[in-house]
Amino acid sequence: MTRLVYFAWVRERIGKGEEDIDLPADVTTGAALLSYLKTLGDGYAHALEHESVIRIAINHEHVEHDEPIAGAREIALFPPMTGG
Amino acid sequence: MAGAAPAPVIVRVQRDDFDAAAETARLVAGRAAAGAIVSFTGLCRDEGGRLSALELEHYPGMAEAEIERICRTAVTRFSLLGIAAIHRIGRIAPGENIVLVIAAAPHRRAAFDGASFVMDYLKTAAPFWKKEHFADGSEGGWVAAKDSDDTALAKWS
Numbered sequence: 001m002t003r004l005v006y007f008a009w010v011r012e013r014i015g016k017g018e019e020d021i022d023l024p025a026d027v028t029t030g031a032a033l034l035s036y037l038k039t040l041g042d043g044y045a046h047a048l049e050h051e052s053v054i055r056i057a058i059n060h061e062h063v064e065h066d067e068p069i070a071g072a073r074e075i076a077l078f079p080p081m082t083g084g
Numbered sequence: 085m086a087g088a089a090p091a092p093v094i095v096r097v098q099r100d101d102f103d104a105a106a107e108t109a110r111l112v113a114g115r116a117a118a119g120a121i122v123s124f125t126g127l128c129r130d131e132g133g134r135l136s137a138l139e140l141e142h143y144p145g146m147a148e149a150e151i152e153r154i155c156r157t158a159v160t161r162f163s164l165l166g167i168a169a170i171h172r173i174g175r176i177a178p179g180e181n182i183v184l185v186i187a188a189a190p191h192r193r194a195a196f197d198g199a200s201f202v203m204d205y206l207k208t209a210a211p212f213w214k215k216e217h218f219a220d221g222s223e224g225g226w227v228a229a230k231d232s233d234d235t236a237l238a239k240w241s
Contacts, residue, residue, distance in 0.1 A: 007143055008213035009226045027119055060146035062209065067095060076143060076211070080229030083140070083147075084183050084203060084213025 004037075004071070006047070007078035010054065013047035023069075027030065031065040041074040048077070055080060091159045091188075094168040095152045097142055102170045102184050109168045111186055118165045118188040120195035124203055130178035135220045138227075140173045140182065143211035147171070154205040162198040164189050169202055171212060204236045 001019045016066050027036045034051050037044045048054055056063050057076040069075060092111060095104075104125055112118045128138050149206075155167045166188040176182055183206070187198035216224030 005143070007211065008141055008215070057143070057146055057211070060143075060149050062150075063240065076213060078143065079226065081208060081211055081212065082214045082227045082229050083142070083210050084207035 004017060005074060005076045007076065008048045009079055010077050014043045028068055028070065029065065030058075030063060030067050030069060030075075033069060034065070034077070037077075045073045053079065089122070090165045091164055092168075093152060093155045093159060094166075094170075095148055095155060096170045097144075097147050097151075097173055098170065099172065099174045101172070101181055102187070104181075104184055107168050107170065107184060108186050112167050112188050114167050115188065117190055119190050120190070120192040121186060122187050122199040123184070123197040124188045124199050125181055126183040126203075128176045128178050128180050128182055131216075134218060135178055135216055135224075136183070136221075137178075137217040138176050139215040139217060140171075140176060141213045141215070142171070142173050147211050150210045151202075151206060154202055155208065157205075158187070158198045158201045162187070162189060162194040162201070164194060164198045167198060167202065169206065171206070171210070173212070173219075201240055205241065207233045208237060 002023055003020050005018045006014050027033050034048050038048050055078050058072045064079055104123055108121055108123055116138050150204055151169050155169055158164060159167055169188040170184045172182055185199050187195045189195040214227040218224050
């Protein structure tokens, strides 16, 4: 099981802030994760429609979309940040 | 400098307001080498009367970790004597504080640069998001990231 967490409009569109999910064996990178999640329902498809906009963090660190996700405890998906 | 205490790095994410003067005094207490303090406070604008509040969301754990990474990079790069970064979350009304960054250094240039560097990276890399609430009672959208915030990083590379 992998813990997924979502923030801001990604969270709102998916309809939940976190979930534990069993990922198929061929979902090995951040990009593959986005593609897979988009098949899970309209909310996911809407949230992740523009994949290049989505930021990915693994275990609290920013990663690129081609980063392997094997062994990740927690993967976060969120929009560009607007703090400060 | 043998015997010098390591530069303090103070990072907090909190709902409550902060006191910039008190945080500054705490950061430089006992650090007589500090000849310069630059303090930046970011506030919530009313956007011409349109806005009633901003709602600040964060990624607990990563937000603190990312700000600390940015602060430690700044300490090394600008040889700071201390840095503090405090970011508020929750509902914040126009005129209220959102973020505080204080950089202490022997001379002014490093203190200015350290505070500016931390703010530039905090805005683009620390996981916080702002949602607008309008004065007419309606819920606005999520604030969009600005390209100008990304281009601001170019001067540090």
